[in-house]
Amino acid sequence: MAIDTINGCIGCGTCVQTCPTDVIRLDPTSGKAVITYPADCQICHLCRLYCPVDAITITPEKSIPVIVSWG
Numbered sequence: 001m002a003i004d005t006i007n008g009c010i011g012c013g014t015c016v017q018t019c020p021t022d023v024i025r026l027d028p029t030s031g032k033a034v035i036t037y038p039a040d041c042q043i044c045h046l047c048r049l050y051c052p053v054d055a056i057t058i059t060p061e062k063s064i065p066v067i068v069s070w071g
């Protein structure tokens with residue numbers, strides 16, 4: 001696993017829009033972000049960097065940002 005936890009989410013949806021591999025979804029009931037497909041995480045850190053309330057934690061052993069190119 002790469003993306004680790006989401007705590008304190010305010011449901012803005014930014015991480016859902018920024019994740020290139022659709023790891024995160026907004027729960028329709030709670031309205032908060034949930035890690036739905038953790039195996040697809042590419043450790044790009046975009047979700048963590050763009051979260052306005054710093055709610056996302058990436059597993060420390062894999063905390064070196066990887067530069068990826070999409071499209």
Ligand code: SF4
Pocket residue numbers: 002003018019020021022023024040041042043044045046047048
């Ligand atoms: S680190 Fe990148 S690939 Fe992983 S959940 Fe966040 S935005 Fe998606």
Ligand code: SF4
Pocket residue numbers: 006008009010011012013014015016032033047050051052053054055056
């Ligand atoms: S960017 Fe942060 S506050 Fe916004 S939905 Fe994702 S985890 Fe929640």
